[in-house]
Amino acid sequence: MGYKNKPKIEPQVIPGSEHDASVWGELRHLFSGTTSIVGEGYAAGLTRNLDRAYGFGEDLHGSADSMQNFPLDDRAGILRLGDCDYGPNAVTQGATDGLNRYIAHVGEGVSAEALNEFRCLSSRTFDTTARADGSGVSVDIVAPNLVMVQANSLTKEDFDLVASRGAMVVWSPRSNIALYGSTLNVTYLLEIGINVALGTDWLPTGSATMSREAHCGAAAMKLQHNTTIEAKLLWQMMTINAARATGFENQIGSLEVDKLADLAVWSGGDDDDDEELDVYSQAIFSPTESLELVMRGGQIMLASSTLDPILPADECERVFFGAAEKFVCVKRELNTSFAAFQSALQEKYPIVLPPVIIPGVPLNEPSCEPVLG
Incomplete structure (x- = not known):
């Protein structure tokens, strides 16, 4: 269980x-x-693997994205509330500086424990009490190179902070709904200037293709938030917004001269x-x-x-x-x-x-x- x-x-x-x-x-x-995908795996010559420099293909140039499913080293299912005593190898202050993109699953869920993850990654004062090995303190890595996958526990005030720092979000509505019964109202994120990309998450709870994820996003916004999300906006989330989220918008993501x-x-x-x-x-x-x-x-x-x-x-x-x-x-x-x-x-x-x-x-x-x- x-x-x-x-x-x-x-x-x-x-x-x-x-x-x-x-x-x-x-x-x-x-x-x-x-x-192009960010999928942690790699197969030579098929899709571009933007988190593997050797998976770019000869014509794409830049630094690979860093992908982390468990930035707080909580793969074992560690849940905390009010402190940051997760795994001993959680991301540390400064560790993401200089990365092209740090793409991390953050705040996945709808509980207070899920929101606690964001607290531990967005404030250096939330938990200043270190454990004996030096771990367990909160950090602030919210910056233009942070891309949060899921983030469905965050409040409007949290997203205001995300917007002010230029951080981004990957929206995976099917996985949100399959696991937690609800998903983000992405219209608010877009209104305040957050770059939102669409992503399929993993296959057990996500979509098999981007098309199926877009179907879900359109349906979920209508059913849960009584909002129609236009096809053009979904398309941008799948293409140029995704290229921005991975840091390659100058080379891929739209049909333009020199791309x-x-x-x-x-x-x-x-x-x-x-x-x-x-x-x-x-x-x-x-x-x-x-x-x-x-x-x-x-x-x-x-x-x-x-x-x-x-x-x-x-x-x-x-x-x-x-x-x-x-x-x-x-x-x-x-x-x-x-x-x-x-x-x-x-x-x-x-x-x-x-x-x-x-x-x-x-x-x-x-x-x-x-x-x-």
């Missing part, structure tokens, strides 16, 4: 090696239009359908089958059958996304055929979201229905 007799959630084990698991995860994102050619193209809808005229909705909410092209640094990774004549036959394989014919061009990166890799995992772990009971919705997807009242 987990905390307070809640079910303990464990990640499923991917057949094969840890590397196979990383490859599977990166392909799942790549084949849904995502070209890298990381792009995804979706097929258009019926011109007579007003909803389809919204290109942001089309890109975010369309099924995987409508993805026409994915490029990373100008290299074709995925293409529709209409591009067959220009694709290198020795590098690209014909596959089907549902009923849609595509070409997958990752032989060199996988050091094997995509078909061979897929066959080892497909029975239990489909790389492309299958058309199941509801098209494009994974079986057993974590809930995105807030607990109201």
Whole structure:
């Protein structure tokens, strides 16, 4: 059992090696239009891994992000209230200075204990009593290079501080709701100038793709906060806001001159359908089958059958996304055929979201229905 007799959630084990698991995860994102991730794993040549300098690709330059799921060294489930007596290896004052980005899970939950995490990371005076080994004191690391993942326990006053310091937030609504029953009202964060990026969190409680996370974000804002979040804003959270959150907005995150050619193209809808005229909705909410092209640094990774004549036959394989014919061009990166890799995992772990009971919705997807009242 987990905390307070809640079910303990464990990640499923991917057949094969840890590397196979990383490859599977990166392909799942790549084949849904995502070209850069911060995921702690690494598979050469697929998505860009912004927390691994050797995972950037030859054309991206800069310093890797630092990712920390447990900045207070509380992986064992340590909960505190009123002090900072977490693990002995919690982040120390000054340790994050000079980092490109320090991306950390902070204030995850809706309890006072969850908020206590932020108190211990945002004030040097909250707990000044050190333990014998020198640990257990609060620090203040709220700065422009801090990116907080979750942060759903913070108050408006806390977010005012975050905004004044230029720190940022990664919003993962599905994981928030699946674990705690509610999620942030991100409109307030955006109104006060906080850069908010959308993120999928981990698969056991989060979304399989960015599209599924965007579906959840739009639904949750309507259901819990009675607010409509526009598709264009969601798109910005998935692209340029995410690039800012990782510190690479000058090279990726938008289609601009001198930026890298990381792009995804979706097929258009019926011109007579007003909803389809919204290109942001089309890109975010369309099924995987409508993805026409994915490029990373100008290299074709995925293409529709209409591009067959220009694709290198020795590098690209014909596959089907549902009923849609595509070409997958990752032989060199996988050091094997995509078909061979897929066959080892497909029975239990489909790389492309299958058309199941509801098209494009994974079986057993974590809930995105807030607990109201």
